[in-house]
Amino acid sequence: MPSRSSARLAALTVAAVCSAASAVVLTSPAHADSVRVHDIQGTTRTSPFAGQKVTDVPGIVTATRTYGSSRGFWIQDPAPDDNPATSEGVFVFTSSTPKVAVGDAVKVTGTVSEYVPGGNSSGNQSLTEITKPVVTTVSTGNAVPAPVVVDEDAVPDAYAPAGDAAAANSVNGLPLDPSAYALDYYESLEGMNVQVADVRVVTATDPYSELWVTVKPWEHRSRRGGTVYGSYDSQNTGRLQIQSLGSTADFPKANVGDTLEGTTTGPLDFNQYGGYTLVASELGTLKSAGLERETTREQSGRELAVATYNVENLDPSDATFGRHASAIVHHLQSPDIVSLEEIQDNNGAKDDGTVDADQTVTKLIDAIVAAGGPRYDWRSVNPVNDQDGGEPGGNIRQVFLFNPERVSFVDRAGGDPTTAVGVTKVHGKAQLTVSPGRIDPANAAWSNSRKPLAGEFLFRGKTVFVIANHLNSKGGDQGLTSQYQPPVRSSEIQRHAQATEVNAFVKDILSAQKNADVIALGDMNDFEFSETARILEGDGELWSAIKSLPKNERYTYDYQGNQQVLDQILISPAIRRGGDFEYDSVHINSEFNDQISDHDPQVLRFRP
Template structure:
């Protein structure tokens, strides 16, 4: 996009640059776009390309041909890159001279698609106030996206292959790139986040499997290409929760950036509240052990007080003050400062105080401090997993060795460094116990390189010994290729990392059950994969565990919403001796809301252990 302006092409140059079918007349936008992901005229110089200006941005404008061809596979819109604020305005009828290019947001090494552009050398305004071309309507009664398929081909889609907008979602949106597009009566499939809002046209008519609360469920083999991502690049968007609606028509231009097609609305739509409530589970009954998950999403002492209050509210009112909470996403005392701090006792103390102020019971904390910058994530933050627990209902944490200062999370004076000392299962009094409690599982294993190490703790519930494991597996972002990218099917190397992590945890669980086949084992936390993902299945099968959310109805089986896809990322798994009498609940309080305490919904299991 930063290339110098080029001269207007001569007629002779156009005859060599334009395919024979177009040589007899002027080049139009559909000739530039072509039926594919890369322009057939890439790098060609074109002149007097006609169009009507449909939207403006700081360094260019979109224009659309008011005289479309009859081929839905070729877009009639294109972005014109002017480098500076364009002089043309919306409604101007223009002719553009320039060079056809393909701009790749994120840089040349990005796995995202390119956006077809004209790098303008000159723009001639022929008329003002021209009526805008009619928008293409998405959804029933208009252009309908494929129901489940993003791309049925393989390899780099920009290097050829079948282009079929009727079957492939990737090709469908490419055929509308740069055009005016309308969504009618849209419903939010996810909350507003970072200036974007995922919606379903026509109140979700014809969409995939809906959640019980109005979202759309990510399923194995169905990533829901009917979702439309709205972006606030041209006009502000209202804050929205799942199920909120945008009544009437919303018009914009379809753009591509950073791994997805996005509809840039040209006017702020009106929001209609869908009235989505925050859920709360029931309290545990006497004799029921309640164990929960909670993602704190980077909590540290510099987090706003309202975040501490909201997270405390999740624990006290949403989860009804469970006996033990497997926590992930907790930062050290200095937050983002890369100053060598690894302790997190100040962060924990603020959270425990907030829980008490919310009316909850007294909680205690166990974890192991990581070595500085050894566990991945943003440098200096030293995120970790840990256990919050209460002791007034029958639960006790077994400390091994007994720490000098439990809240400091550090090694006892003169003792080994628990950050690198692996915990092992051993026989104690005829049952399985741990050498360290809390202790990290295989912290030196390559599977945990630059990621959070899982933590095992030994607890007793009304005298019965139970091993609890808190986990936060390698995330899905970063090295994974985008769903709507140029490489299909997209590579998911993070899943290979998680599969290796699953094998390590499963091996540790087996070592416990080899000592005591009736041992009570709980694995809880952020596993970053759904019930159909290979790593979660590996843990369940090789560890002999039951994945509890897999037993929920599909419409309830989600803990996160990503780009409008409701998906299951957080899990609680039980050994057979604990599964016999349990009740599991995902408590939807965060993932569907714009004003959220964290990105994930907590989950809780209540295990009936009285009389055993």
């Protein structure tokens, strides 16, 4: 796989495994000679020999990695002990192309290291390695130890033990209990030859030649073949990432619901992009499930259709305008109002002070017309340069598209990047002071983040208030396989503050007009069961309408084998009480390897 010399691959296992930033230094026994692999791995997540030199560790080479910055090989002891908590495999980091072959019986002398993918600040678990090795080949052509079969019977239903409160909730020092916890089970196989068979794909192949499968076919299965993430306390333990030791050109282009038929075999690795990963020396055969992109129904003449769609850093240089336009016209059925997230300025990531996005939006509108859709009009407010987060220089923002043949936009002058939109009461009805306008843009909650865009629309004589959001991303949160259990979700602090501001603004509208039709929608970057959603909903000011769907259909995004909700449309009591609304999460992107965005658009239809 020499073509995977990308920056991401380099991050999977950085060459400087013994650097102070990513090595765990532990107190070790004074004598480290004549040890076996299971002695090195020990009964916790970190080796009792970390930092010590070990001599003539025997094993059979089960696989070699000859690409990227993490070159080396795996050995496994053909004479295992009888302790299920101790792994019999370990990775030998050579930094250069290894000079051994699969089936070689070797003795390895080197230093035991605990490498933390992503560095200690990531909170990730560590990977036990032997570094600076001196390798002696004893014989060649030996049988490789039979792989451990990983299946639904082997993997526990509980995900991870609670961390040690005295160690900042770290699980590193806890004895492994592979019969009780999935993460302990996978850790007990770290570096060993493992095998899965006839597994279903639950995250499509990504640009880095990775996919995710489940070994538990019925674990929280979605209607379309994925695995739904429904709560913090109900983890999907059967998820496993698959990479390959072969050429990227031969890696299967899989969609959710497809199957890797037959056996997939290789060592169990650990990396910062998902944790435990089967690095396959033998890949199963891809069988397509024939998954097709969904199409929502067209709104009736009396129904207002409102959609949210994250178009993933769209700028004029992108080649995806035609496909985005086709999605809006043919799969979303040309909603009356579309909130777009991640519209970049006219020159994308070039950081030269440009903030206008008229070329980006006009190019999309023209493409929609070419696809047979209406000629949308649009409204937005330019951000202050480099103040709204996202890709540096891109100046992402939310934009309202609306079909002027069906909807009118109420323009009130004065909205700009720093002026806060307010609410007034006129003749017993709520009105925005500026339209479009931004919610309290000077508030610290929006520091280096997108400010909500509020607009006032008219449909068949009825006023509808729409608030387009793109809340703080989950970047920086600890992963589900973190050494800290439960993982720390640090990004929530800012997101909760943002949700509080959005809810307060909705309260202002409802205080002026109790029966106002209010919609807050967009990329909320959090789950429908999260505290962020609860704050947005408040004391009934809003309600996340995706909860009207069956649980196995509630997802807008697919990440590390978990189908989850990030994009939401929340509605005010007047819309919810009417009961005459319909919600659709339109799956056109998240489940597919050729996605044009990592988000699925959402559509709400109702009668104002």
